[in-house]
Amino acid sequence: MTVTDSTKQYHYRPSHKPNQLLYGTGQVAVVTGWTVKQAIAKHLQQSEYAVIGQLYSPTRGINLLIRNLLANPHVRFLVVLNATKEDRNSGGTKCLLDFFEHGFAAGSSDTGKHCWMIRSSISGYIDMEVDAFALEQLRQNLVVKEVFSITEAVEQTRNFVAVTQQQEIQPWGVPLEFPIESVVPTVLPGTRYGHRIEGKTIAETWVKIIHRIKTTGTIRPTGYDGQWQELIDLMAIVTDEPEGFYFPEPNYLPCDRAFIQEYLSQILDDQPYREGVKYTYGQRLRSHFGRDQVEQVIQKLIGEIDAASAVMTLWDVKDHEKGGSPCLNHIWVRVVEQEISLTATLRSNDMFSAWAANAMGLRALQQHIRDEIAARSSYDLRMGPLITMSQSAHIYDDTWENVDRLIKQQYAVISKQLDYNDPCGNFLIEVTDGEIVVTQTTPGSGEVVACYSGKNPLKLLREICAASPSIRPDHSGYLGMELQKASECLKTGKLYNQDGK
Template identity: 75%
Template sequence: MIGTGQATQFEYKPLHKPNQLIYGQGQTAVITGWTVKASVAKHLQPQDYAVIGQLYSPTRGLNLLLRNLLFNPHVRYLVVLNATKEDKNAGACECLLDFFRNGFEEGLSDTGRKCWVINSKIPGYVDIEIDVNALKHLRHSIEFKEANSITEVVDIVKSFAQREALEPWGSPWEFPMSTIEPTVLPGTRYGHRIEGKTIAETWVKIIHRIKTTGTIRPTGYDGKWQELIDLMAVVTDEPENFYFPEPNYLPIDRNFLEEYICQILDDAPYREGLKYTYGQRLRSWFGKDQIEQVIHKLIGEIDAASAVMNLWDVKDHDKGGSPCLNHIWLRVVDNELSLTATLRSNDMFAAWPANAMGLRALQKHIRDEIAKRSEYNLKMGPLMTLSQSAHIYDDTWSNAEQLIQQQYAAICRKIDYYDPAGNFLIEIVEDKLVVTHTTPGSGEVVGCYSGKDALKLVREICAASPSIRPDHAGYLGMELQRAADCLKTGNKYIQDSK
């Protein structure tokens, strides 16, 4: 023993995420899960605890948390607040508790990387670089307890603080941590458009675009992210019950999605320590049910361009913790209901698939309610998300690379020749190259270009139709050059012939 807990002060020195923690001088680490850490800290004195921090992900945050504990052997107690629906849905707190309850074994991560796998129904991984004996020593040197409310956490922490201070269980342990520095290709920083039929397909394309050309910059907390600014994703044909690939490479499953959709559609009472849910912001935050408002708006004025829902509160500037999802707009065009959402900050690897599916569920709910209450039977139009900061955190770069290697090429092979910019008929007429531009559906002629210079014609066409698909523009260039060669040699030219 080294004296009483009240008389002895310890210093917690984290190796990872130092700016996301609250520090004290005690021997208890407090993990608050999705509950705001300050809501626990305000009930305690600094001498009561060593550190207070949140834990969101069992595959990302838990590994760093254990590294920090190994570096601070004076921590002898652990209290885990596992209280909210978000905690149960994410499973991070449960997985942490299972590490201490059930241990771990050697295995593979979801990307096939060799690692320590926690014995839990929740997938959780620890770097294989961490010595097995160090992890075993940690497990048997810390007394842990689970709490289900802020009150219970505070009571447990205070009871630990009343005990005699204990000697550190060993010396600080630090192990090397592999990092990945991506190769960034030149590309546009602002304004991107990515389209896919399903959320899963669109997500892979998004990850590829960010990993290929995204700017690497420091985050507002700790670490780095790779970022594109103003990325618009368009999902055209997501099925009603959602598409999950087999095997599922998305970072969510159907059970997670079911809980997440509730957080968008349903109101939620205020609870200490929880910032908000999107459903709370939409249903009651401003004293109006905005979802009901847009339903009534569109029933009364089906062509309205003002069916808008807002989640941003001007007070968010002052108090922090502002919502990532800021603005939702519904629009009916040609009997088709589309939804556009603006997100100020968007974790595209871990969060966007759930964001997109939750918003799609909201879009369907509004479409169904309009059908129930009026004569309008609208079709489901596209879902569009505009992510003002579309980023991937550095602790998921290796997962993102693995996803691209396994899925991107296969998605690119699913060629769809439809181009909303139209079709182009190439002919040789009176010693000139003639290109006729037609609409993609009816085949109505909307433009005609002629000349002898293939490159000049391609430039004219792309200038007149700037939204033409890149692969379509490449095809036009190759076909026009082949036609130009035939024009020079006198050979007969037939489009698409070999």
Template identity: 60%
Template sequence: MNIKILPKYRYNAVHKPNQLIYGTGKTAIVTGWTVKDAIAKKLDSSEFAVIGQLYSPTRGINLLIRNLLNNPYVRCLIILDSTKEDHNAGGGTCLMDFFRHGVKEGVSETGRPCWIICSSIKGYIDIDIPLIILEQLRNAVFAQKTNSIDKAIQLIKSCKDIELGTWGPPFITSINTSQPNYINTRPGSRYGHRLEGKTISATWIKIIHHIRTIGTIRPTGYDGQWQELIDLVAVVTEEPPEFYFPQPNYLPCDRDFIQKYIHQILDDAPVVEGVKYTYGQRLRSWFKRDQIEQVITKLIGEIDAASAVMSLWDVKDHEKGGSPCLNHIWLRVVDNELSLTATLRSNDMFSAWPANAFGLRALQQYIKEQISDRAGVPLNMGPLITISQSAHIYDDCYDYADRIIQDQYQKLINSEHTQYADPIGNFLVETEGSDIVVKQTTPGSGEIIGIYRDKNIVNLGRKICSDNISIQPSHAVYLGMQIQKAKYSLVNNETFLQS
């Protein structure tokens, strides 16, 4: 009896090697949002070359293709596309479309020349890879998409005994990754930051600008870097019920994606082997309690309760990993206004925060409507507040973030200045005799709530700022300019009354 000994290979991942599970076979396995260990534990290491996850088509496929080009003995690619997250992100579909339909020349959303995958899902491959090499890869690799772990295992095992040689020599190139501009990265506080905007899109622009301006560069556990702020509070005050999307839409998500994503927060989901939790699952059934129903009942019975709290953190997460980024949610009614505050231990502020914010806002809206329908209490929508312990932007998003900042940030700031309103109130500057007098009034009625008087403009400015520590920076600058005008008038024996 002849026993066939199959050759053993060693997959060499040039990009993101620490995120992969390695074997000695010749089948590559992409698990999408399914935990890669869920498949690895069902296989012998000789049955696969590599197993890895694919979350984002625009950020993951390019690296995946480069690694396949470096390992030309891999002739089978099995793509698992089995979860709601897979369907929403579209990574598996886009990857399969590459093998089915190829690419065309174009530019990415950052204006970078690239190969665009011929798919309804956005996906890019670096233009420095010759088209003839991509075509060789497409023709040489058998790619198959499946929707369950069991079917994936069957396909993998059927590929084991296929005898095919390498389709060509390894193709190895380096990537010119965008590095942060250290000259423009300014010093700033390490801990505790607060940003506010009317809409999610406006707040997001301020967030990425703030991180790119003063964020600290740190290595990640994923073979890369991120720019990070610690403990970032983001406040969204007036997001409309139907959600606002700018036109043209520069957010990393669109309305169709958000409509699907909302269900991952509002709806329960069954526990499936290998499939990561959803936030809705953690809120609805993970702890054998429907926490959303609990807070609705709590607030109906005690509208001003300070204990309408939901937790997504399980103490077992320390042991098994895969802990949720979203940890706690608080609902609070103050002055007939329902606010929602959420804490996130780790937050990708560029790619994930907008979707997080839309989903949380939908949850806030749902709870408000349920309280109104069940108890007849017509609440107003208050702010959405997120507290991100690690608020970061990954290095592969720097280019896109910088383009958004360049195109949108100053427009936003200019538009906000034309609609100026500071919650601390207004200031009226005038001169009386030899003194500069600054009267502080309420933002609504204009009632005088404070009077500051001094000849020395430095002392005057310090006193006002020490009494009003949350004064908006642009307001403080404008106030300083008016005080300086008043001082100039005194020097010239003139009176001054701010107009």
């Protein structure tokens, strides 16, 4: 059959994330994982496709992608690209393919919300508000093809175009839209700039980070059709991450061991240029500037162990012009008193979905540098802290529901696991000679470093906190209670006993 109007054009009208998509006038949708959509579009005419977009995450993206397809029933063909390891690691494209092949069933999301769960080994869900019959109609009326290279994606798209040129392919139905719930967070007052969060493990620190952002982060629009909550200049310090990494049981992190093993190579190893992949951190560190910066740092520290210039950079001045600049910009390695630390600066950091994996990759790099120094020299360094400086530390609005669940289930538990060792030292409180006397000692050795005395507990507390501004908040609260108790004993003549009733 020959089409009577082979030049018929359609217009893709998405209900969600319109600024993240490339539009054409055809009937083929192309979905990639992390391969950039422009790598496909530059090989095609706009008349050859309806839309091209990236599916970064199965839990955050498929629900919206399916809704957009339901709103555009003229799309009758779907090309799903799994070209790179990054595409496959994200899991989104695999879950999407499983939706069309295996379907869905009623279930619950990670947050306990009743929804349609995709029958897949990769977690993915669609809002229950989307009609099941409409989902089945979509599954039955789209021809889906998985491809494994950009060349194959272009060829398959054109094969589908050829079908539409041979016979008229009508829309499978009318555009369908379904209501979607929005989550509006409650934000408490707090500091916007400059934050410090510390934890023993990456998992513990991550929960504290998420809680801080969700509680006081500023809500701002993004360039990606949504909102985020953001804190500016957030320093996270991980003090005791074990070799091989700690994963809680059950694992509440947004990554698992299998994903991390694949991800580590993106930071540790050089990789050749591949079309559709803007960069990897490993490529930026190992070869982008014509030098292996990791090797340079190892050699630098072996020759000058206390050097303050063991620096690696991932930022290229050309990034201002071409876009797609790396989020990780700068790494500094330092050895102090036989302890090696690593500090990384990230200009933009998705703290919910990406920070934990970023931190594990950086910790692996830190371990690699330590091990290489030990193998090539007489230095056997201890692993010190991992420090990240996230200049824009944010969580996207499509994760707020998961964030609330994480905080509810994990933050209270972590908050109870207090370590009473304050780097500012210990404070011995006594009532003697008609005054409250506070003696400050160093942690560990107990050397006396300061002494404060007076009768007014508030004045004493302010004096102590002014002299030791980095005192832990819970420690200053404890001091306030003990000083007030000492003041009452001073007034009544009762015997004061620190930590007593």
